[in-house]
Amino acid sequence: MKPALADRLCRALVGCYPHRWKQRYAAEMLDVLDQHRAGPRTVLSLAGGALTTHLDPGYRMEIRPMPRLSKDAKLAVVLSAAVPAALFALVALPAIAQNIRESSWHLSNSGAVGPVAFSRDRRILAGAADGPPWSGTSILWDVTDQALPRRLAAFEGGNPTTISPDGRTVATIAFGGQPILWNVTRPRHPARLAVLSAGLAGGPWGEAFSPSGRLLAAASTSELVLWNVADPARPRLLRTLAAPVQTGNPGNFDLGDGDLVFSPDGRILASASGTDQITLWNVTRPARATRIATLRGPSDYFTALAFSPRANLLAGVTFHGSVLVFRLAGPGHPVRVATRPHLLASARFPGGGRGPADPCNPGCATAAYAIGFTPDGHSLTVVIDRSEAFPSTTDRDTVFTWQVASSGALSDLTTIFRNVSDSQPTLAPGDRIVADGSELGGKVHLWTLP
């Protein structure tokens, strides 16, 4: 049996233990498996352990008195239960484990976890933990099995971290402010490919790969820079653009909390880094990229952006919780087609109470946002995370979902709430999985929208 197969089977078998047992021991056992070289004996030991624990009266859900039976009858009863259970454990439970839809684990052992990033196939999750002893450490996880994520590597990459669409390259921003490219083709052994030191003035705050993965955009407080990363070991600087400068600061807003997204066809780059505006850039020919439009919003700051799958709509959510949708009928003539102001007043606190519309609550726990369209473009989802104080161990995600007409008009709002222990929401590609990074304890919480 190959070690990789044995390892996967072992992790699936941990998912086969009784629920109460898993709550108590699964994290420890997964830590042991991270260090242990799994083989057939390990698989058998876990299969036997799971079966024995299910038969253990301490973990059985219901104990019924056994009627008095002959020895042969008892043997038949035990075999008739054990054989299907063993087959079930070997065949069906690994598949069921794939379908467990919520998990929470520690990305690192302490510190804050910023927004995380997913590869397009949602198999690899990258995040950066900030805080001793993991300051600016980039960490890769295999989340193919959402219930049993596997840590692949931790390396001194920096924060934030983003992944190329094919999952082969990670871009980080190091403490010195330089974007760095990492080869994660062998995810357990990330290798530094290149430092993109030229062309970016000011403190860089964000990066984005184009859908083809051939272009990397990085934004600083004053510039937007485009690199050709078709060969990530030899990136070429293509264009430096003057980015709008942020003016003013509402409350404790982190000026790094803008957003940078490519349209799905890779022709437009949207950057939200200025006061009350989104800038659209034509990057069809990146070496000659130009500004094509500036979208005005309320007197507010856009913190998260998303293009619709057909790239005809752009949605943004602001620091004070207003959602705006623009129709990009002609690239130079975007039109605002929907506005939903003051959503913060509808978002709930962990205790269930409604909070003030001010994103900076008493104690200054700023709200955090994620936004995304479903792959069919028919729904728009906005996640608002609120906590009652900073730092916080209890937060509540409020998820607003609208139906989206082809014109961009929003209708049929539905709202759901979920208490989480973490406060930096990210929507995974496909818009159904929410990943929350935490301000404390280095945790990540994954959950799936109903």
Next chain:
Amino acid sequence: MHGKFDDLGRFADPSALILTSLADGPKHGYAIMTDIAAFSGVGMEPGTLYGALSRLERRGWIRPLTADERRRPYEITAVGQQVLAEQLQSMQQIVRTGRQRIATA
């Protein structure tokens, strides 16, 4: 719950090894496995280890300490030490008897 080693039946051997490993100080799961391999040559697998840890904890022979990230150390309790001492005494008697009988055979 206290009891005796005999109550553990086929689970007695892993339990004795774990208690012996913890006798010189707290250890987490993987450290227990490597320690047992070092002093006894027994390669204990995670399924066996955690089955035994769960039983020992319920009997009050070991207690979990505060976890460091995902690693939770365990320490032997006073009752666990007493049970281990009795078991070792019994094993010593077996060793002594066996040696005498081999010598006189």
